[in-house]
Amino acid sequence: MAAKKNEEVSASFHYLTRTKKDGEREMLIPFTAEEFNGLFDKMASQKPIDLSDEKEVDRLxxxxxxxxxNVKRADARTITGTFKASYWGHAYDNTVKGRIPAISVNLRPFHFLIYLSESGRIYIGSQYLGLFGGYESLKKTLVDMLPNRKQVRSRSFRLGAAYYRNAEPREIRVNVANKSTSLAGRSSVRGKMTIALSRASKSDPLVEKVKTSILPFFGGKQSQIQRAVADLMNESDIIEIDDEDIVDCTVLAEMNGKTRTIHMFETGHHASKFSLDVPVDEEGHxxxxxxxxxxxxxxxxQVISIAEDE
Structure with missing residues (x-):
């Protein structure tokens, strides 16, 4: 039997707020319990997509x-369920079904949770499986079910450096623009290259250097991260790199007995993904x-305790 591929289960977190113009000011309008009840009713009574209707399939x-x-009410403030995110546009060969055409729509299931906070925010936790997920589509579906949807805004929750304070770095990988200054000016080939520095042991000085001089900049400005990474790389006798040469940086680290990949440049553009320690079934979900x-x-x-005092 072939080995089963298990992709990391994680979740991103977001919250919805609502604002209303009051002259030149924008006022926050909290969501009410009544509106939350109405959202649940609309979710539970959503009209099924007619897969025989091409116009409806286009909506997917x-x-x-x-x-x-599977939309359920866990309690007065919490809704759980599963949504199906669509993928299409690439034909491929399947060992069971044969040729899968590019026009066909594939639906992947992901689980979600919605929570109405005391402050009137609607928090959303959206599951991912490896790189696959679909928060933006879930958000659009939910917002379209809310009253005054044009006044609703979505905010994503991003981790700060404090989240990784107990991480134990194993390796740092740096993508570098291969300019004339790189590799002590000896390279005539342009493009991009990857440099990886791995610890020789847990007591390797690299561990402490990454922990104290790189990870604290997580969540900060990209220019700050570039400078910190360049300073570390330039301690080598071989490599000479300018700040702007740093294209990307990831740190492989151990956290709570598991290996995590920390994308130093991603946090300003994407919601952070929190790993979930849950098993997957025979179908990989x-x-x-x-x-x-x-x-x-x-x-x-890790979210409510930081975002608001509940």
Whole structure:
């Protein structure tokens, strides 16, 4: 039997707010329990997509709406469920089904949790499987079900450096623009190259250097990260790099007994993904109840506790 491929289960976190113009000012309008109840009713009664109707299938193709299934009320402030994100546009050969045409729509299931906070924000935890997910489509579907949807804004929750304070770096990988200054000016080939520095042991000085001089800049300005990385790389007798030569940087580190990849440049552009310690089934997907329990734990312990005082 072939080995099963398990991709990392994670979740991104976001919250919806609503504003209203009051002259030159924008006023925050909290979501009410009544509106949250109305959102649940619309989610639970969503009209199924008619897969025989090409116009409706187009709504899936272009992610105008995602199908919601297994929508449940965990309590007065919490809704859980599963949404199906669409993927299409590339033909490929499948060992079971044969040729899959580019026009066909593939639907992948992902679990979600929605929480109404005391402050009137609507928090959303959206599951990912490896690189696959679909928060933007889920958000659009939910916002379209809310009153005064044009006044609704989405904010993404991003991690700060404090989250990685206990990380133990194993390796730092740096993508460098291969200019004349790189590699002591000896390279005549342009383009981009990757330089990896790995620890020789847990006591290797590289571990402490990455931990104290690189990770604290996580979540900061890219220029600050570039300078910190360039300073570290330039301690080598071989490499000579200017700040602007640094194209990207990732750190491989151990956290709570697991290996994590920290993308130093991503945090300013994407919602952070929190790893969820849940198993996957024979089809490679996690169960809804286990996933939502894990999302609740992260929301309570690492998101709400920072975002607002509850």
């Amino acid at each position: 193709r272009f992610r105008a709406e995602v199908p919601l299934v 996690p169960a809804n109840d286990q996933t939502c329990k894990a999302i609740v734990a992260v929301l309570r312990d």
